[in-house]
Amino acid sequence: MHIEQLTYENYRNYAKTDLTFDHNVNVIIGENAQGKTNLLEAIYVLAMTKSHRTAKDKELIRWEEPFAKIQGQIKKRTGPLHLEVVFSSQGKKVKLNRLEQERISQYIGALNIVMFAPEDLRLVKGSPKERRRFIDMEMGQISPIYLYHLSQYHKILKQRNRLLKDAYSKSFDDAMLDVLTAQLIPEAAQVIRKRYDFLNKLQVWANDIHEQISRGLEHLKIEYVPSAEVSNSMNLSTLEEKLQEQFNSVIDQEKRRATTLVGPHRDDLRFIVNDKNVQTYGSQGQQRTVALSLKLAEIELIHEQVKEYPILLLDDVLSELDDHRQSHLLSTIQGKVQTFVTTTSVDGIDHKTLNEAELFRVENGEVVKKK
Amino acid sequence: MQYPEPISKLIEGFMRLPGIGPKTAARLAFYVLDMKEEDVFDFGKALVNAKRELTHCSICQHITDTDPCRICEDQTRDRSVICVVQDSKDVIAMEKMQEFRGQYHVLHGAISPVDGIGPEDIHIPDLIKRLQDETVQELIVATNPNIEGEATAMYISRLVKPTGIKVSRIAHGLPVGGDLEYADEVTLSKAIEGRQEL
Numbered sequence: 001m002h003i004e005q006l007t008y009e010n011y012r013n014y015a016k017t018d019l020t021f022d023h024n025v026n027v028i029i030g031e032n033a034q035g036k037t038n039l040l041e042a043i044y045v046l047a048m049t050k051s052h053r054t055a056k057d058k059e060l061i062r063w064e065e066p067f068a069k070i071q072g073q074i075k076k077r078t079g080p081l082h083l084e085v086v087f088s089s090q091g092k093k094v095k096l097n098r099l100e101q102e103r104i105s106q107y108i109g110a111l112n113i114v115m116f117a118p119e120d121l122r123l124v125k126g127s128p129k130e131r132r133r134f135i136d137m138e139m140g141q142i143s144p145i146y147l148y149h150l151s152q153y154h155k156i157l158k159q160r161n162r163l164l165k166d167a168y169s170k171s172f173d174d175a176m177l178d179v180l181t182a183q184l185i186p187e188a189a190q191v192i193r194k195r196y197d198f199l200n201k202l203q204v205w206a207n208d209i210h211e212q213i214s215r216g217l218e219h220l221k222i223e224y225v226p227s228a229e230v231s232n233s234m235n236l237s238t239l240e241e242k243l244q245e246q247f248n249s250v251i252d253q254e255k256r257r258a259t260t261l262v263g264p265h266r267d268d269l270r271f272i273v274n275d276k277n278v279q280t281y282g283s284q285g286q287q288r289t290v291a292l293s294l295k296l297a298e299i300e301l302i303h304e305q306v307k308e309y310p311i312l313l314l315d316d317v318l319s320e321l322d323d324h325r326q327s328h329l330l331s332t333i334q335g336k337v338q339t340f341v342t343t344t345s346v347d348g349i350d351h352k353t354l355n356e357a358e359l360f361r362v363e364n365g366e367v368v369k370k371k
Numbered sequence: 372m373q374y375p376e377p378i379s380k381l382i383e384g385f386m387r388l389p390g391i392g393p394k395t396a397a398r399l400a401f402y403v404l405d406m407k408e409e410d411v412f413d414f415g416k417a418l419v420n421a422k423r424e425l426t427h428c429s430i431c432q433h434i435t436d437t438d439p440c441r442i443c444e445d446q447t448r449d450r451s452v453i454c455v456v457q458d459s460k461d462v463i464a465m466e467k468m469q470e471f472r473g474q475y476h477v478l479h480g481a482i483s484p485v486d487g488i489g490p491e492d493i494h495i496p497d498l499i500k501r502l503q504d505e506t507v508q509e510l511i512v513a514t515n516p517n518i519e520g521e522a523t524a525m526y527i528s529r530l531v532k533p534t535g536i537k538v539s540r541i542a543h544g545l546p547v548g549g550d551l552e553y554a555d556e557v558t559l560s561k562a563i564e565g566r567q568e569l
Contacts, residue, residue, distance in 0.1 A: 106555055148557045155518050162484040173490060176482065179525045183518070 001112065001308050002338050003043065005073040010065040012038045013365050023358035024335060028342045029370075030362035036342040039360075039367060040115070040313045043340060046072045047111040047311070048137070049085055049094055049104055057087045074111055077308045083111055105147045112141050112302050112310035116295045116317050123294065124278055124287040128268040135269065138298055139198050142305045146194045153187040153264065160184060160260050167255035181247050184263065189239035191264040192224075196232045199224055199269075201304070205297035210273075213289050213328050218273050220293055227266035285322075292325055296332055312339040319343065327351055378404070430501070432477040432494050434459045442466075442475060449473045451508040455498065455527060457481055457515055465513070473511075476501065481519035482526055490526060498527070502536060509537040516543045 006019045013035065030036045037053075044052050051060060061068040067088035074081045084095040093100055094107040101107045119126075123134055140147040160180040166172050203222045210220035224232070228246040230239055246262045247254075254261050271278045271290050278286055302310045312333055318326055318341060330353040333339045346354055359370040374382065378400055385396035403411060427433070428440035435441070442448065442462075452473030456462055462475050478493040490496075501507065512527055514520035528538045544562035545554055554562070 103555065105557070144556045145560055152518065156522075159484050159518065159522070166484075171489065171491070175529055176484075176490065176526060179482075179522055179529060180484075182525060183522055 001077070001311065002075040003072055003111075003311060004075055005071075006042065006046070007069075007071045008042050009069045010062040011042060011060055011068040011070055013062065014038070015062070017367055019360075019367060021338070021358070023356070024337075025333065025339045025341065025353055025357035026360060027346060027354065027357045028340065028360045028362055028367070029345065030342075031344060034362045035365040035367075036362050037315055038365070039362065040315050040340055040342055042070050043072070043311065043313060044113060044115055046070050046083055046085055047113040047141075048108060049092060052115060052117070057092060060087050072111065081110060083107075105144045105151075108147065109141050109144060109306075112306060112308070113313055114138075114295055114298045114302065114310050115313040115315065116292075117313075117315040118317060118320055120295065121288050121291050121317070121320060123291045124271055124282070128266075131269040132265070132267065134294075135195055135198065138202075138301075139194065141310075142302060143194065143198075146191070146198075149187050149190040149194070150264075153184065153191050156180060156184045156187060157260055157263070157265060161258070164254055164260065165258045167258060177251075181244075184260075185240050185243045185247070186236075188243055188263045189236050192226060192228075192230060192239055192267070193234075193236055195264065195267070196224055200232070202294070202297050202301055205300045205304075206293045209296045209300075209332075210289065210293035213293060213325060218286070218289070220290060221272040222294075223270040223272060225268040225270050226264075228262045288321065289325065292321065292329065296329070299332070299337060309337045312337045314339060314341040316342055316344075318349065330354065427477075427479075431475045432479060432497065433462050433475055447472075450506045452511065453498075453501065453507055453509075454511045454513055456513050457520065457523075461513065473509075478514070478523065481514055481523040483519045483522075493523070495527065495530070499530065502531065502534060507536060509539065511539050511541065513541045 003021055006021070007017065008014055009016050011017075019039075028036050028039055041051055041053060045060065050057065054060075067086055069084065069086045071085075072083045074083060082095075082097050084098070086093045086095075092104075094104060095101065096107060096110055119130075120134075123130060136150060140150070160177070163172075163177055163180060167177075199222050203220075206222060207220045210218055228243050230242050234242065243262065250261050271282075273282060273286055273290065276282070278290055282290070299310060299312060302308075314329075318329075321329065326349065330351045334353045341354075341357075346359075361368050361370050373379075381400040381403060382393070382396045385391050385399045386393060391399070403414075406414075424436050425434050426436075426438060428435045428438055428443055430439045430443045433440050433442065437444070449472050453476050454465060454471060454473055455476045455478065456465065457478050457480065459477055459479075462477060465471050465475070476494070476498050478495065478498075480488055480493040482488055482490055482493065502510075510527070510531055512524040514523045524540055528540075531538050542565055543558075544565050545551070545558065551559075
């Protein structure tokens with residue numbers, strides 16, 4: 001898929017910006033703090049209806065303006081598609097081909113993106129929360145059903161945690177806790193099962209790419225680390241049984257700690273390179289290669305699932321990669337993946353992909369096409 | 372701009388209603404000014420009367436101007452089935468269907484720990500009391516198909532099942548007369564889950 005036109009209004013510090021893209025690779029150059037990332041963020045928001053940098057939608061609206069609006073004209077395999085996201089004090093609205101969508105889950109997935117930013121280099125080393133966020137974001141784009149189960153899961157989880165806070169009050173009702181546990185388990189099983197399925201597929205691509213980048217020296221394995229005693233081979237009903245057993249055994253502990261201790265919200269990922277856990281034993285270079293392999297695998301996986309390449313957003317990562325990884329990345333996107341790259345300079349990078357790219361310069365929030 | 376006080380009071384009054392913002396409230400208020408005095412008077416009386424004369428039925432908790440309500444009083448209705456709903460509006464919706472001839476029980480809410488609403492805060496204890504005499508043989512739980520509604524349904528079912536009374540849940544899936552292609556993925560997957568043999 002291709003973004004042909006991007007317009008934003010009252011977004012961040014911009015009154016109005018209107019950009020057309022007719023090249024595959026678009027390089028956005030500018031000094032620090034000029035608004036390069038804002039441009040990538042706008043594309044990200046258009047796809048995901050939220051920012052990767054802030055949880056507060058309000059920050060996206062220009063100071064003292066009533067709303068922020070981002071629109072994109074997309075060319076897909078199936079035809080043209082117009083996307084629109086509006087943020088205002090009443091919340092957000094999303095439109096596909098100018099028709100308002102009632103559910104965000106019906107909108108997400110219309111535009112597929114893969115973002116690679118400096119913080120993704122921490123995917124391996126960072127907290128479990130970052131790895132869960134990675135898997136949820138990527139799966140949400142290709143599976144609206146996953147997004148649905150995940151949001152149901154979190155809603156029930158919130159109710160259950162609230163109830164557990166009163167576990168020692170007089171009015172506490174054990175039957176109510178049982179009901180919420182029974183409600184939580186099928187959603188938890190769905191989320192876990194779908195994560196396993198996704199990782200099984202991602203694993204194949206990621207290992208392939210990882211072997212290429214490491215010139216065949218390293219093999220990558222992705223492991224799901226569940227908080228409950230479940231495994232990849234279990235079907236939904238076995239997962240549910242196992243979760244029920246687990247909940248039965250931790251119930252007293254849950255009451256004491258006033259929170260839910262088992263379930264996908266406490267699961268994690270582990271990356272194994274040549275039989276060693278990269279998180280503990282890997283070098284920084286290895287950790288970066290894993291992050292890069294995962295992102296490139298995502299591109300291929302989305303292509304496999306939706307039969308089209310996603311848009312790739314590279315935020316300031318070129319300079320973070322060594323020449324070899326850089327050139328691997330650039331060769332992968334060459335001619336097939338529409339890419340937006342931000343960087344402070346393109347000096348010293350001599351690659352066909354970049355030489356054919358269109359350059360944009362950002363200065364004080366103004367974006368200008370460079371000849 | 373400053374409105375004269377009687378108008379601004381009227382506008383404030385309208386703004387307390389759901390779905391009405393300042394602009395709509397102002398439009399309604401100015402419309403009231405142009406209405407005939409007797410119409411305004413009737414309207415005001417209707418508002419006050421609705422509030423004063425309607426209570427909750429002491430049996431089913433449905434809004435009513437007689438106690439017990441007309442549905443509970445109706446001797447031709449089936450007393451062995453009770454349909455449990457969240458809201459009085461749901462009773463009206465079910466009655467429009469003209470197919471259900473049993474009794475109702477209105478909970479006036481759903482269980483939601485986050486909002487501080489437990490089983491005692493909605494009319495579940497009253498429901499359990501109603502089941503004690505032996506006429507009731509089936510409960511149809513028609514709470515909303517969202518998380519709170521489902522939790523409420525499950526809670527009621529756990530409480531009532533041991534008494535031997537049949538508890539059923541209304542089905543969810545595709546709307547009748549709709550096209551399959553317009554259904555969202557989640558509704559479709561629910562419809563597949565609840566499929567029935569032909």
